[in-house]
Every structure is written in structure tokens, then in C-alpha cells.
Amino acid sequence: MSVDATVETYKGHRLAGWLDWLQMLTGLTLAVFIFAHMLFVGTVIFGANAFNWIASFFEKTYLAQIGGPILFFIFLLHGTLGARKMPFRTKEQKLIVRHAKMMHHRDTWFWVGQAVTGSILLVIAAIHMWTVLSDLPITAAKGAQEVQNTLWALFYVLLILCAGFHACIGLYRIGVKWGFITRATRAKALKCIYILMGIYAGGELILLLRFLSLKV
Amino acid sequence: MGRTLQFEIFRYNPMDPNSKPRMQTYYLEEKENMTLFLALNEIRETLDPSLQFDFVCRAAVCGSCAMVINGRPGLACKTKTKDLPDKITLHPLPVFKLIGDLSVDTGIWFRGVAKKIEAWVHTNKTFDPNALEERMDNELANQIFELDRCIECGCCIAACGTARMREDFLGAATINRIARFYIDPRDERSDQEYYEVIGTDEGVFGCMGLLGCEDVCPRNIPLLDQIGIIRRKMAIASTGGKVGRLFSVFAKKKK
Ligand code: SF4
Numbered sequence A: 001m002s003v004d005a006t007v008e009t010y011k012g013h014r015l016a017g018w019l020d021w022l023q024m025l026t027g028l029t030l031a032v033f034i035f036a037h038m039l040f041v042g043t044v045i046f047g048a049n050a051f052n053w054i055a056s057f058f059e060k061t062y063l064a065q066i067g068g069p070i071l072f073f074i075f076l077l078h079g080t081l082g083a084r085k086m087p088f089r090t091k092e093q094k095l096i097v098r099h100a101k102m103m104h105h106r107d108t109w110f111w112v113g114q115a116v117t118g119s120i121l122l123v124i125a126a127i128h129m130w131t132v133l134s135d136l137p138i139t140a141a142k143g144a145q146e147v148q149n150t151l152w153a154l155f156y157v158l159l160i161l162c163a164g165f166h167a168c169i170g171l172y173r174i175g176v177k178w179g180f181i182t183r184a185t186r187a188k189a190l191k192c193i194y195i196l197m198g199i200y201a202g203g204e205l206i207l208l209l210r211f212l213s214l215k216v
Numbered sequence B: 001m002g003r004t005l006q007f008e009i010f011r012y013n014p015m016d017p018n019s020k021p022r023m024q025t026y027y028l029e030e031k032e033n034m035t036l037f038l039a040l041n042e043i044r045e046t047l048d049p050s051l052q053f054d055f056v057c058r059a060a061v062c063g064s065c066a067m068v069i070n071g072r073p074g075l076a077c078k079t080k081t082k083d084l085p086d087k088i089t090l091h092p093l094p095v096f097k098l099i100g101d102l103s104v105d106t107g108i109w110f111r112g113v114a115k116k117i118e119a120w121v122h123t124n125k126t127f128d129p130n131a132l133e134e135r136m137d138n139e140l141a142n143q144i145f146e147l148d149r150c151i152e153c154g155c156c157i158a159a160c161g162t163a164r165m166r167e168d169f170l171g172a173a174t175i176n177r178i179a180r181f182y183i184d185p186r187d188e189r190s191d192q193e194y195y196e197v198i199g200t201d202e203g204v205f206g207c208m209g210l211l212g213c214e215d216v217c218p219r220n221i222p223l224l225d226q227i228g229i230i231r232r233k234m235a236i237a238s239t240g241g242k243v244g245r246l247f248s249v250f251a252k253k254k255k
């Protein structure tokens, strides 16, 4: 087993570390983004005009046109990196579900949830980004029109729930994996994560209702 | 007291071509202070002499009696029946090679990973049998001892989703073991050399932080705290020291 390693193998090995960094950093960026996104969209609470004003600000400054595709790229990168850890073959999927059932262990189920919501997000978040970014400018009226179609409304409920779960558990997971959340702080950290999840899901669902009630 | 316990026990003898995996039921009167160790022995003595399981120390020291108890890996000798429901289901640990019924071979597995991570002190110093033993700071000695408490029972491996999906994953006990050499000043390996053995997807980067390991460890070793430290060190090593320097700048600023 123990062969004398050469410099080359070492360089090749480094990749695993880099990829781990990338997975964390892209995940962190996306998590921060969706919360910022909630705040921007949140301007709709003050009416269509406030929302349109902020949307046009992002377009005038080209943040939407440039930031959007960059974000899309980060999103794809994060999905690809995550997929490396996912149970891909049916055998592995069966194993992890059997394992989670056997253990009846919260954190193992969380991870199964992570894998499931991650896969769903890869599709539906991509659709959402595409429909929004390919049809600029973003206006409150367009958003309202979209969600007043029942299917789209359900689509957004799914998106909100998946994104909230995935991002919050993801943050918790980063903390645990990198040792920022230790045995001593785990219970407290988890409580904060639940609250965060509640704020996100609750906030976004209120926004969805606001869009539903918007006259177009 | 006076409960009748229902045991559902996994039976299979891989050496016997006629044997098929199945669950067998036994009933036993619960006694005061009964552990699973006592219960299994009573079953073997009074009900079924063919039942296979392992014990040595019966005091949570040797690590040979680990099994899956109602779904969770744990030590049979440390588990009291009074903490369990009337129905007790026992399986052998997954991941490891099955010897028969509840008995598995953790030895080959642990030996394999110990070889992979070269679990011995690497030093260039020649040993002088006449010299006084080198002194070690008491606090450091305690820290090393804390990590050496692992009894290689295998519970953390069986409880790990990653280890079950990926056969080559080194597992929490192994990463904990590397941490033990990492903090030992007698081991002269550099960060880069440690990176070689543990900085891979089979090593520390494969861990997905599922916490199964930590939640079942019968010795209560803070496994994820260790994995976190090693992950940070190895991630820093992967950048060839660049980020390390950045961190040390921050660290200095903090002071
Ligand atoms: S770390 Fe704990 S669970 Fe894992 S082998 Fe050691 S004692 Fe057993």
C-alpha cells in the first residue's frame, strides 16, 4: 500500500482539497444569495412600484445581466460538485435509504433530504432562473401574472421549500464538517438553523401570497 | 421487572452452504441489571448453543461485542435491557466481513486502514534504549490519550452512510487516529505528507458530516470535532500554504 509518493501524485491529490473548498464556497454564496434575493423580492410588500424600481436598478447597473449568468454558473458548479458525493447508482441509493431507516437518525435523514432537494433544485431552480433572465425586464406584473397560474404557484411553493431546506441544512452541514459547530454548540446551532429555515420559508410564502393578491 | 423479552436475531452462517439469512425469535425472562451480553449468553446456554456472537471484556474495553441493536450500532455489553423496549432486534454490523450470526471481523478492516494511513510514529531518530525517555507536556499527553481511547469497535463505521456507500472510505475512527499522530510531536510527518494519506475523497473530504459516527460512539469520542480540525488543516494544505498564510495574518490581527 505505502509506495514512495512522487511530487506528481501529490499535485494530483491536491484536487480533492480544492474541490472541497469550491463546494463549500459555492454553497455559501448561493445560500447568501437566496436570502438577499428574498430581501429584494420583498420590496413587493410595499407595492409593485417599489419592486419595479429595485428591479430596474439591477438592470440599469447590469447586475442582472452579468450577475445572473455568473450565478447560474456557480449554481451549476455547485450542483456538479455536490453530485460527486451523491448516491448515483441505484444500489447506493437503496443502501443509503436502508441505512437511514435502520439508524432512525436525524442527521442521516437530513442528508438524504439534502440529496433529494438538491436534485430537484438542479431542475426547478434552473427553470426559474431561465424564465426570469431570458425575459428581462423583471416587473411585478409579470411575476404576478406567472404565479396567478396555479401550476406556477405550486412550482414556486416547491422551489421555496426545497431552497430553504437545502440552503439551511447546507449551512449547518458546512459548520459541522469544518468543525465550526462542535459537540458543545450543536444543539444551539441547530435551533438557529430551524429559525432561519422558518424565516426563509415563511417570508417567501408571504411574498408569494403578496404576488397572488397583486392586481394585474 | 418480570418482562418477557422478545429477541429477533439475525442468523446466517456463510460457511454453511445450506444456511440462508433469516431472523430467529427467542423469548427470555428479563432479569435485574441484565445487559445484552448476559441475555445473549443465556440464550446460548439455555435455548440455542449454535448462536454466534463475540465477547471478551464485557466492560466496554475490547470493542468486540458491537452489533446493531434496534437499528443503532452499539456495544452489547454496555447496553442494558431495561433501556430497550420489549422487542429487541439484533443484526451484525454492516460493512465488516460476516463470520456468522452476530459475529463480524472488524480486525481485517482496521488493519487495512491502519496500513493505509501508516498508523505509526514516523521518525528519523534512532532509538537509544539507554537514554531517558523524552518528556511530554502533561496537557498534550492527555490530548493524545483522549484520541487513543478508541477501542476499534467499528460502531462509527457501521453508522456512517458514506462508509456504507463507498467501500474505500476510511471512516471516522481512522481520521481520529490520524489526528492522534498529527498532534504527537514525535511523529515528524509534515502537513503535506499527511495530506497524501488523508486529503482525499476516501479520506477526510469524503466525510459528509452525517454525524452518525459521533452519535453512536460508545466511548463518546468527539469524532466530528476531530474531523473538522483535520478537514481544515488538510484544506489549507491543499492550497500549498497560501490560505494558511492568509489565516495566520488574521490570527495575528486578532491578538
Ligand atoms: S471511534 Fe468510537 S465508535 Fe469508532 S471504533 Fe472507536 S470507539 Fe468505536
Ligand code: SF4
Pocket (backbone or CB within 6 Å): B156, B159, B160, B161, B162, B163, B171, B172, B206, B207, B208, B209, B210, B211, B212, B213, B214, B224
Ligand atoms: S460524519 Fe463523516 S465519518 Fe461520521 S458518519 Fe458522517 S460521513 Fe461518516
Ligand code: FES
Pocket (backbone or CB within 6 Å): B054, B055, B056, B057, B058, B059, B060, B061, B062, B063, B064, B065, B066, B075, B076, B077, B078
Ligand atoms: S465485550 Fe468488550 S466491549 Fe463489549
